[in-house]
Amino acid sequence: MLTATAGEAAPQAVCPTHPSREAVRTCVRCGGYVCSACERQEGQCPECTRQTALEVPDSRARALRAVVSLLITLGASFLSLLFHVGLLLMGEEGDEALEKVTAVVTTVGFLSGYGSRVYFLMWFHRVVRQLQAQGAGIGRTPGGAVWMWLIPFVNFVKPFTLMKDVAEKAGGARFAASLHLGLWWGVQLLFYAVDTVKRVLVKVVWKESGAPWDAACVLGIVMALVVVLLTLSYVRVVRELQARMDRRRAALEAGNEPVPEDEAVAA
Numbered sequence: 001m002l003t004a005t006a007g008e009a010a011p012q013a014v015c016p017t018h019p020s021r022e023a024v025r026t027c028v029r030c031g032g033y034v035c036s037a038c039e040r041q042e043g044q045c046p047e048c049t050r051q052t053a054l055e056v057p058d059s060r061a062r063a064l065r066a067v068v069s070l071l072i073t074l075g076a077s078f079l080s081l082l083f084h085v086g087l088l089l090m091g092e093e094g095d096e097a098l099e100k101v102t103a104v105v106t107t108v109g110f111l112s113g114y115g116s117r118v119y120f121l122m123w124f125h126r127v128v129r130q131l132q133a134q135g136a137g138i139g140r141t142p143g144g145a146v147w148m149w150l151i152p153f154v155n156f157v158k159p160f161t162l163m164k165d166v167a168e169k170a171g172g173a174r175f176a177a178s179l180h181l182g183l184w185w186g187v188q189l190l191f192y193a194v195d196t197v198k199r200v201l202v203k204v205v206w207k208e209s210g211a212p213w214d215a216a217c218v219l220g221i222v223m224a225l226v227v228v229l230l231t232l233s234y235v236r237v238v239r240e241l242q243a244r245m246d247r248r249r250a251a252l253e254a255g256n257e258p259v260p261e262d263e264a265v266a267a
């Protein structure tokens with residue numbers, strides 16, 4: 001091309017980083033020359049890409065909020081588990097006070113479980129947004145990625161594949177494998193299954209007659225146990241992924257481009 005138009009470099013211009021290379025265009029943000037090796041997403045030079053990525057607020061505070069609410073859910077569910085075992089052992093004529101306390105901790109666990117879900121999704125949204133700004137997007141907008149958790153049936157499969165993509169982009173394939181996301185998602189599916197059984201029992205089977213004591217206690221135990229496992233696995237995933245995001249952020253702040261650990265080791 002002989003005539004330079006907007007965004008295209010003049011024919012004789014060279015890259016400031018690689019003087020032996022011819023510039024292919026100018027950066028849309030700073031106007032500096034960019035060679036084909038330096039060109040980044042959305043027509044920016046590496047430094048402008050770095051600056052743009054740093055303009056996205058980090059996800060640390062959201063991760064902390066998600067972990068705290070998950071731990072509250074974990075604590076409440078663990079107590080609910082113990083108290084349900086107590087109720088089962090005591091039998092129907094057992095302690096009325098224990099029954100009330102059990103109902104309270106179960107409700108607290110239920111409510112903080114909802115809170116955990118909201119905080120987790122807010123964190124996930126920010127993580128996807130940061131990766132996108134760092135040129136490591138997962139091919140979905142942050143909002144689009146969050147929707148995959150909310151749409152019925154889609155949310156049986158999609159969140160797992162999204163989380164795998166996020167982990168690979170954030171820390172490389174080896175890191176993603178070390179997270180054992182299959183296990184995490186297996187517990188999530190187990191929760192969906194137990195929750196569905198519970199709804200059917202409470203709203204259909206036990207609607208007229210009321211729940212038999214032992215069966216209701218066992219259901220309470222199973223439900224609390226699954227939530228304990230679920231919150232533990234979520235806490236682990238959030239903490240480990242956030243640690244990778246922190247490392248990427250530190251690399252950006254130090255003036256480097258974030259590179260997943262696997263690639264950094266291989267390089």
Ligand SMILES: [Zn+2]
Nearest residue numbers: 027030045048
């Ligand atoms: Zn630039």
Ligand SMILES: [Zn+2]
Nearest residue numbers: 015018035038
């Ligand atoms: Zn260059």
